[in-house]
Amino acid sequence: MNRPGHAPASRLKDGTGPGSPEAAALDATWSDPPGLLGWLAAVNHKSIARRFIVTTFCFFVAGGLLAVVMRLQLARPGSKLVGPDLYNQLFTMHGSTMMFLFAVPVMQAVAVYLVPLMLGTRSIAFPRLNAFAYWIFLFGGLMLYVVFVLGAGPDAGWFSYVPLAGPDYSPGKREDFWAQMITFTELSALLEAIVVITTVFKLRAPGMTLNRIPLFVWAMLVTAFMVLFAMPSVMLASTMLIMDRLVGSHFFNPAEGGDVVLWQHLFWFFGHPEVYLIFLPGLGFLSAMIPTFARRPIFGYTAMVLSLIATAFLAFGLWVHHMFAVNLPELGKSFFTAASMLIAIPSAVQIFCWLATLWGGKLDFKTPLLFVLGFFFILVLGGMTGIMLASVPLDLQVHDSYFVVAHLHYVLIGGAVFPLFGAFYYWYPKITGRLMSERLGRWNFWLFFIGFNVAFFPMHLLGLKGMPRRVYTYQAGLGWDAMNMVATIGALTIAMSVLLFIVNAARSLRHGAPAGANPWGAGTLEWATESPPPPCNFHAIPVVHGRDPLWEHPRPEAEGAQPAFTHVSGLAADTRELLATTVLDARPDLRLNFPDPTIWPFVSAVAVTALFIGSVFTPWAVVWGSIPIAIALTAWFWPDRAETSVHLSLERKP
Amino acid sequence: MMEALHDVLAPFGPQAAHVRELWLLTLAVCTVVFAAVLAALLFALLRAPRANAQSPPGLSDLGRPEPGKRRSVIAAVAASTLLLLALIAASIFTDRALARLSTEGALRLEVTAHQWWWEVRYVEPNVADSFITANEIHVPTGRPVIVTLKADDVIHSFWVPSLAGKKDLLPGRTTTMNFRADRDGVYRGQCAEFCGSQHALMAFFVVADPPERYAAWAAAQRRTASEPTESQPMRGREIFMRSSCAMCHAIDGTTAQAVRGPNLTHVASRGTLAAGALANTPEDLKRWIADPQQIKPGTYMPATRLAPEEMDALVGYLQTLR
Ligand code: HEM
Ligand SMILES: [Cu+2]
Numbered sequence: 001m002n003r004p005g006h007a008p009a010s011r012l013k014d015g016t017g018p019g020s021p022e023a024a025a026l027d028a029t030w031s032d033p034p035g036l037l038g039w040l041a042a043v044n045h046k047s048i049a050r051r052f053i054v055t056t057f058c059f060f061v062a063g064g065l066l067a068v069v070m071r072l073q074l075a076r077p078g079s080k081l082v083g084p085d086l087y088n089q090l091f092t093m094h095g096s097t098m099m100f101l102f103a104v105p106v107m108q109a110v111a112v113y114l115v116p117l118m119l120g121t122r123s124i125a126f127p128r129l130n131a132f133a134y135w136i137f138l139f140g141g142l143m144l145y146v147v148f149v150l151g152a153g154p155d156a157g158w159f160s161y162v163p164l165a166g167p168d169y170s171p172g173k174r175e176d177f178w179a180q181m182i183t184f185t186e187l188s189a190l191l192e193a194i195v196v197i198t199t200v201f202k203l204r205a206p207g208m209t210l211n212r213i214p215l216f217v218w219a220m221l222v223t224a225f226m227v228l229f230a231m232p233s234v235m236l237a238s239t240m241l242i243m244d245r246l247v248g249s250h251f252f253n254p255a256e257g258g259d260v261v262l263w264q265h266l267f268w269f270f271g272h273p274e275v276y277l278i279f280l281p282g283l284g285f286l287s288a289m290i291p292t293f294a295r296r297p298i299f300g301y302t303a304m305v306l307s308l309i310a311t312a313f314l315a316f317g318l319w320v321h322h323m324f325a326v327n328l329p330e331l332g333k334s335f336f337t338a339a340s341m342l343i344a345i346p347s348a349v350q351i352f353c354w355l356a357t358l359w360g361g362k363l364d365f366k367t368p369l370l371f372v373l374g375f376f377f378i379l380v381l382g383g384m385t386g387i388m389l390a391s392v393p394l395d396l397q398v399h400d401s402y403f404v405v406a407h408l409h410y411v412l413i414g415g416a417v418f419p420l421f422g423a424f425y426y427w428y429p430k431i432t433g434r435l436m437s438e439r440l441g442r443w444n445f446w447l448f449f450i451g452f453n454v455a456f457f458p459m460h461l462l463g464l465k466g467m468p469r470r471v472y473t474y475q476a477g478l479g480w481d482a483m484n485m486v487a488t489i490g491a492l493t494i495a496m497s498v499l500l501f502i503v504n505a506a507r508s509l510r511h512g513a514p515a516g517a518n519p520w521g522a523g524t525l526e527w528a529t530e531s532p533p534p535p536c537n538f539h540a541i542p543v544v545h546g547r548d549p550l551w552e553h554p555r556p557e558a559e560g561a562q563p564a565f566t567h568v569s570g571l572a573a574d575t576r577e578l579l580a581t582t583v584l585d586a587r588p589d590l591r592l593n594f595p596d597p598t599i600w601p602f603v604s605a606v607a608v609t610a611l612f613i614g615s616v617f618t619p620w621a622v623v624w625g626s627i628p629i630a631i632a633l634t635a636w637f638w639p640d641r642a643e644t645s646v647h648l649s650l651e652r653k654p
Numbered sequence: 655m656m657e658a659l660h661d662v663l664a665p666f667g668p669q670a671a672h673v674r675e676l677w678l679l680t681l682a683v684c685t686v687v688f689a690a691v692l693a694a695l696l697f698a699l700l701r702a703p704r705a706n707a708q709s710p711p712g713l714s715d716l717g718r719p720e721p722g723k724r725r726s727v728i729a730a731v732a733a734s735t736l737l738l739l740a741l742i743a744a745s746i747f748t749d750r751a752l753a754r755l756s757t758e759g760a761l762r763l764e765v766t767a768h769q770w771w772w773e774v775r776y777v778e779p780n781v782a783d784s785f786i787t788a789n790e791i792h793v794p795t796g797r798p799v800i801v802t803l804k805a806d807d808v809i810h811s812f813w814v815p816s817l818a819g820k821k822d823l824l825p826g827r828t829t830t831m832n833f834r835a836d837r838d839g840v841y842r843g844q845c846a847e848f849c850g851s852q853h854a855l856m857a858f859f860v861v862a863d864p865p866e867r868y869a870a871w872a873a874a875q876r877r878t879a880s881e882p883t884e885s886q887p888m889r890g891r892e893i894f895m896r897s898s899c900a901m902c903h904a905i906d907g908t909t910a911q912a913v914r915g916p917n918l919t920h921v922a923s924r925g926t927l928a929a930g931a932l933a934n935t936p937e938d939l940k941r942w943i944a945d946p947q948q949i950k951p952g953t954y955m956p957a958t959r960l961a962p963e964e965m966d967a968l969v970g971y972l973q974t975l976r
Binding site for chain 1: 663673677681695704707708710727742746807808819847930951
């Protein structure tokens with residue numbers, strides 16, 4: 001897109017504070033175009049991230065509502081609230097929503113917002129790809145919910161074991177929509193992973209060497225690499241599934257030489273790392289919040305980074321612990337038991353390092369810190385039950401029982417949702433410019449914490465008392481009634497606390513206290529710029545000299561709005577110019593020109609969605625549907641004369 | 655309904671007992687670790703001075719290597735590693751102990767899971783002695799049982815918490831498990847792997863009897879169905895044979911030989927109907943036959959519309975199948 005009045009040989013440079021003509025030019029350059037069309041064409045990472053975060057949160061609320069209905073159904077034995085058909089859709093949609101549409105994407109969404117700010121750069125890498133990834137995620141998720149509302153929600157579980165999910169036992173289109181939605185959201189995750197990896201490696205502020213990267217960014221980098229290895233496995237599996245269903249291949253049909261266990265290997269090779277894709281960003285949130293509220297740098301930075309990487313490696317070595325009941329050879333079982341238990345060690349390293357940080361700190365008891373403490377209680381308990389599940393003999397008893405439901409929620413909610421809520425409170429001012437109410441925040445936390453334990457702790461006992469999971473009903477007199485009732489009350493309490501959070505977030509948008517650049521007195525770069533940040537993130541690119549740049553320099557409050565950093569200047573202010581640095585030691589390397597907003601990523605996403613929806617009904621959709629995609633992609637990448645001339649005129653050494 | 659035990663922590667056989675020991679050990683270790691971590695956290699919270707956003711960050715720490723903390727963290731990690739290694743060893747030993755359990759003179763069963771009921775074949779060395787039942791397994795106490803597991807349609811999982819851990823039943827593959835019931839009693843089991851619409855109502859019972867009582871039961875099960883002698887059951891038998899019942903069920907000694915539903919040769923001797931969904935009473939049996947979808951929506955058994963006296967006759971006949 002070419003902006004009129006755009007002089008190719010521009011000489012307007014950045015580097016002065018807000019209010020200057022250069023800053024105004026920068027703001028104009030990096031803003032998204034106005035109007036509806038401009039909204040669809042947006043590529044600024046903050047616009048995309050805000051939408052992305054809101055979308056994933058809506059899916060979280062939807063998934064939570066489904067869970068509440070499930071819990072109401074299970075509150076009493078023999079309840080007639082929902083029948084088996086609806087219940088099976090409910091837990092399938094709940095699991096799929098939470099895992100595919102909420103937990104991993106929300107982490108990526110937050111990363112899209114924060115990573116460039118933490119790295120001190122003006123944009124994320126591949127901004128158009130980033131926009132495209134958001135749109136396909138949105139369309140994939142909507143597709144699933146549209147068919148659910150139309151009464152054709154998938155009902156074979158979020159794990160969709162074959163042959164139950166295959167053509168013979170799930171006729172109709174339900175599982176086809178599920179399989180295509182998986183491919184969609186995982187494609188989005190893959191693209192976001194590429195965006196994050198490139199940003200981290202090439203766009204860091206000068207001086208931010210590898211061992212000065214904030215731990216949250218490390219966590220997202222490691223997560224992104226895990227996505228690259230895990231997602232293709234499930235995309236392959238779901239593509240084989242749709243082929244079995246659509247063109248009559250027999251990958252999973254034992255009667256024709258297929259194998260039902262193959263699905264489980266492919267699914268869990270993705271599915272276990274998936275849990276860590278949710279957990280590692282959670283650890284990243286904690287490593288960002290704990291130092292701020294303990295008012296000291298993190299203890300054991302290097303150990304933290306190494307244990308993140310170790311977790312990522314080990315996470316790929318233990319998918320089989322989801323399949324102990326499938327009948328495996330003896331020796332293999334011992335290996336996977338050991339691997340599953342030993343993955344607790346890197347997590348233990350992290351926990352002890354945080355304890356050491358808190359131990360040596362001065363504490364500022366704000367709501368985010370409360371959620372951090374909630375994390376400690378819940379996650380450590382979930383970790384303990386995880387160790388139990390890693391043992392083959394114990395697992396054979398409690399596998400697929402409510403014990404596992406308790407364990408997985410302790411780990412996912414303790415390990416990801418509590419840190420995430422803390423993170424919402426922590427970074428809300430950086431997104432909106434205002435603080436959330438502390439008083440409501442405390443209510444939110446305590447209701448969540450108590451409700452959570454009331455809802456999920458009894459499930460351990462239910463599992464030990466023989467209650468299997470994924471049951472829409474149970475009979476009276478089995479000794480399960482009271483605990484199920486308690487669990488339902490807990491679930492309703494959680495729902496209330498989430499409602500309170502929504503109220504708090506909505507109210508604070510208008511009525512929250514103005515935050516200023518650095519309300520918590522934190523040390524990382526995202527707090528160096530205004531809240532909310534200007535479209536270009538930083539009017540002057542900071543130069544980094546340590547791990548906590550804001551703590552090592554005179555505090556910004558003391559010096560007025562702009563921190564007294566050394567900074568880089570001299571980048572063009574009236575075209576999207578960016579500084580790339582070297583991978584290891586972040587020395588200035590290249591000046592890059594970034595693409596302008598364009599509608600084509602949106603159009604391409606629509607075209608891809610059309611192909612996928614068509615392919616639920618006929619294989620021919622793959623043929624005809626690729627034509628609009630080809631057209632849209634061609635338009636997306638078509639060179640633009642005006643843009644090219646700007647790029648050429650700026651091409652020179654830094 | 656049958657009173658039955660189903661509790662991982664109340665074992666009645668050697669497998670479940672081994673697992674319970676391992677469970678107690680693991681629980682003890684985990685509780686201690688959990689308490690230690692929380693205590694450390696609590697101490698940190700209590701002793702740390704309070705601060706606010708304006709407090710200067712403790713930057714001087716950055717230069718100092720903090721050797722004391724470092725030693726504590728290393729010690730804590732080392733201790734966790736040792737405890738984990740101990741638990742791994744305990745787990746592997748338990749696993750070996752389970753595998754070594756003697757199966758001499760074992761009773762052999764073949765269980766086939768269907769959506770949503772269980773077929774049980776007693777495999778005797780002498781083929782003529784083999785017989786089939788459904789949803790209820792009788793075993794002699796003190797004698798090991800080897801179960802061969804098969805699935806007819808989708809994946810199911812066989813689980814009797816009080817006796818042993820679970821094992822999946824996979825289409826296209828055969829798996830086996832073994833257990834032994836050391837005390838007589840009724841143990842509840844159920845499908846543990848999600849298997850479609852009625853996964854929730856796919857229970858079964860393991861009835862452990864002293865060997866003599868078991869032998870008597872097995873002898874009774876081997877007999878083909880007795881011919882009804884009274885007029886009402888005779889009429890019921892005729893209704894069974896001419897209505898859709900005979901298209902899915904078998905009654906040994908009659909022309910009904912279908913295998914799509916449970917074998918009914920001795921249906922009246924069983925405690926429950928429809929894989930634990932109902933008690934086996936004449937009233938419930940009538941309700942079931944009249945409209946199975948009401949009780950187990952999605953089940954593959956269609957409703958059978960009969961006049962009341964025909965229904966009475968049919969149920970009267972089924973009651974004779976002891
Ligand atoms: C908001 C509070 C939540 C409640 C009350 C809740 C409740 C439930 C219930 C009742 C089930 C069904 C268990 C069964 O029948 O086997 C379930 C399953 C599940 N939940 Fe949640 N849940 C909540 C939040 C979450 C979150 C935040 C996540 C993930 C980040 C999550 C992930 C899952 C998964 C993966 C399953 C398994 C689904 C399956 O068996 O296919 N849940 N949850
Ligand atoms: Cu089943």
